[in-house]
Amino acid sequence: MNAKFYPCEAGDSEKLFVLIHGFMSWSFSFQSLIPSLVNHAHVLTLDLPGFGRSKKDVKYEFSYEQFTKTVQDMIDRREEHFTDIVPVGHSMGGQIALRLARSNRCVHRVVLLASSGDMQKSSKRLRWASRLPFFDVWLARYVRDRDVSHVLKQVIHDNKKVTTEQIDAYSLPLQENLMYRALSKFIRQREGILSREELHKITKPVLLLWGENDRIVPVGVGRYLEKELHRAKLKVFPKVGHLLPEEIPLEVGEEIIRFSAGKERSE
Template sequence: MDYTVKQQDKYKFIEEGEGEPLLLLHGLFGALSNFRDLIEFFKKKYRVIVPLLPLLELDIFHTTVSGLEKHVNGFIDLRGYNNIHLLGNSLGGHIALTHILRHPEKIKTLTLTGSSGLFENGMGDSYPKRGDYEYIKKKAQLTFYDPNLADQALVDEVFEITNNRLKVIKIIALAKSAIRSNLNEELNQIKQPTLLIWGNNDTITPPFVGREFNKLIPNSELYFIDKCGHAPMMEVPSEFNEILYNFLVKFKV
């Protein structure tokens, strides 16, 4: 199913369904397809919102976790959302954490899956390797327990990005910003109920990262999914949606 991308001022987003806002933040190589099953399931019960993060459109000075958080905050203010169920995957989780620490007042719950912010394995010192399709394919496959989920369309997209010199510079800037922005000492400030959904086979933010988030965020609960990598909402959507729904329904008005 294709979704209509709306635009208001500089912000592009999709919005499906009605009810309390469920706002989804994608990762570094994220796309709407990452959340397709989640959107289809939850749009019957919530207003599902996916801002298209300008990962490669910001000037280099603002190509940071903080710069992307400011974009998200501006979007939330412009749209007037309140009582938000905020969910982030990978870099999107890091942005969500930064946002809830700076602007907790509009956030009702937080969900993280494969989030950076404490520790993440990068794509390696030699990444991004321009012009080497097989190398990029193997790196993309590491996102998943089942490497076949890194289909040609996804690999082609990553390959195109990594063959553009300016985009590569911005990817490196974001990766370095994520490493510098370690939130270890701030996570105890999060008061909202927090759900952590982790793949047991995540090699990018391994299971110990989920356990550490669980230890540091006071009101958090952690679920592991077997045979699942860094993007559970893509790889095991039914199980992911069930865990998320059972969590969110506890806080529905």
């Protein structure tokens, strides 16, 4: 397997929460959310191929569809038989969660946390550039020149919530050179987001959780998804940025548990 998995057991529950991280992130982003979920269902997190502590296999096809197949393979390898699978996708992970909803009959509900919804396929110029020799070297230099603490302060609304642990955790994967070769392939192979027509075909209930002050994926994207998905409900949290699982893990956990039990709020 190209991905690194982290299972959290929860008795005999037939429900499974699958936590799928976003772009340039990894399973660390869910560490504060997991304690709110683990007493209610099995919880499975992962580092998608090319990210976090996963294998950086440059032969892997770095596309949303392949990521979805990898996550599905991970679920199939489990000894337990889950009849109620709830994908929880953050940012880019939302595109994978929606694709799981299309392909897995045991997925009855989907949770999207500040999901990407307007990220089109990379431009032809960028895809061409990614094939140039040493593009991955340039990419590594470009990324490493960015101050991780500054980036976190851009995505977390309350700068006081940025911790040394977060800075260290998000800095760690950036030191691995193979990650940039994988990232170069991702730039070339990543599809665009699901089209409006594809979104219309998803008839399962979808919970959209958003931060009002998200500067990475603005709340307008959430409103667009609520409009295009037949059974979607959007909840917006004030004074919250892009990293909902880390900024307000208890509130997010409560919403996920209520929604997955079929007890959505009407407001």
